Amino acid sequence: MRLETRSLAGRLVLSFSLLLAVFWTIAVGLSIHVMRAEFDEVFDSALQETTERLASLVVDDYFRRDAGTGPNQVAALDPGATDEYLTYQVRDAYGRVLLHSHNIGTEPYPAPLKPGFWSGNERRIFTIATVSDTLFVQVADSLAHRREATLESALTLLLPILLLLPLGMFAVRWVVVRATRPVNELRDAISTRDGSNLEPIVLQGLPTEIAAIPGSVNTLLGRLKLALQAERDLAANSAHELRTPLAGALAQMELLADQLTAPDDRSRSDRVLEAL
Known part of the structure; x- marks a missing residue:
């Protein structure tokens, strides 16, 4: 079986291109992992701060309202103007919804009435207790929003490889061809020597590896x-x-x-x- 021969430059270009793609993919994967952790930290911090600032307002608004038979709903100031990812509910010690935002229903959150963070399949919820642990304010953030932010950031890192990888391959090929040019010159000089041409080979500027x-x-x-x-x-x-x-x-x-x-x-x- 005859093996197909390849040039040294072609092998180097292919090897460097594959290594470049692999290293870039690994770097993007690590970046996405770190970025997701940082995003979660930022979102959790914003969720906690929003809950703490919102608690006094919604509790005060609840006590100003007339007592009714069902949970009260806070109307939106400008509905549909922007995407609203945060929702909230005010619940009593028995878990009943007393007050909720306009973009969430009366179904209680699955999170327990325990201060701190809780994660479900669709929401990340932060709970705070007020009025001597008789009222609980729960603010929920959409996990789909977080995944969307992570995905967009990942695409921002992955898409440039479609442009940079071909440019990197071209640059690697240019460098490799220039680096292997003395080898090709030496090969051509040796190939012209035969019984009728035994003159010495004179080449200048050869690398130390083949000098x-x-x-x-x-x-x-x-x-x-x-x-x-x-x-x-x-x-x-x-x-x-x-x-x-x-x-x-x-x-x-x-x-x-x-x-x-x-x-x-x-x-x-x-x-x-x-x-x-």
């Missing part, structure tokens, strides 16, 4: 050049030394062949002449 390679290759080329020259000289000297005795033997054999008359001897002499 010693041209010297080693030049040493090998010098030894090969000397070996080939010695082989040529040996062949030339051998041919020169053999030419004279062979020529003499050929002349003597021609004279001898002319003097032979027997058919067998004549045939044998022709074979010897052909060999010479």
Whole structure:
């Protein structure tokens, strides 16, 4: 099976791009985790502060109202103007709803009548006790709002990767191609050396990792050049030394062949002449 070859630059670009994407994803995941914790802290702080400031107002408003048969509802000043994520209820010690905001029904919150935070599937509720623990003010924040804020922040971090990752890949490719250019030049210089071209390789500005390679290759080329020259000289000297005795033997054999008359001897002499 033949393995597909890849260039060093292509492997580096692919590896760096994958590492960049993985590290970016990990960084975004950690950022979202920290950001969600910080968001919860900020929202809880705002929820607690809102409850503490609202308690005296809604309790005072409750006592100013006429006692009725059912829970009272606080009308909205400007309904539908903005998104309203906070709702509240005033409950008595038995859990009955005495007063509630306009954007929540008369169904009591599932949170117990215990001061502090409570979390459910849909709401985060903070409870405060007033009037000698006979009235409880509960303010609820929508958890969907918190998830929406976290999601929008996460998208803000994730979307730039769609632009930055291609730019990062292009930048990495540009850097890698420039860094591997001396390697390509050395490869091309070595590939042009053969039996007819044994000149030394002269390249300037090579990185230290491959700076010693041209010297080693030049040493090998010098030894090969000397070996080939010695082989040529040996062949030339051998041919020169053999030419004279062979020529003499050929002349003597021609004279001898002319003097032979027997058919067998004549045939044998022709074979010897052909060999010479």
